[in-house]
Amino acid sequence: MNQFQKLTKATPLELFIWMIGAGIAGFGIGTLIDDYVEAGLGIGILVIGILLHGWGMFRIYNQK
Numbered sequence: 001m002n003q004f005q006k007l008t009k010a011t012p013l014e015l016f017i018w019m020i021g022a023g024i025a026g027f028g029i030g031t032l033i034d035d036y037v038e039a040g041l042g043i044g045i046l047v048i049g050i051l052l053h054g055w056g057m058f059r060i061y062n063q064k
Contacts, residue, residue, distance in 0.1 A: 024053075031045060031046075
């Protein structure tokens with residue numbers, strides 16, 4: 001099964017978490033670049049985004 005087929009067979013929840021995780025990770029990167037919040041909070045936001053996005057990718061691409 002190719003990667004496009006795996007994306008089409010993913011559940012809406014998996015896709016939602018995958019996209020939200022990417023958005024949160026991008027927000028975390030933006031806070032670190034702009035010094036909008038303290039560095040510790042920006043790193044925490046980035047880590048949460050990476051974990052959510054990674055979990056979504058893992059669930060989608062490890063389907064049999």
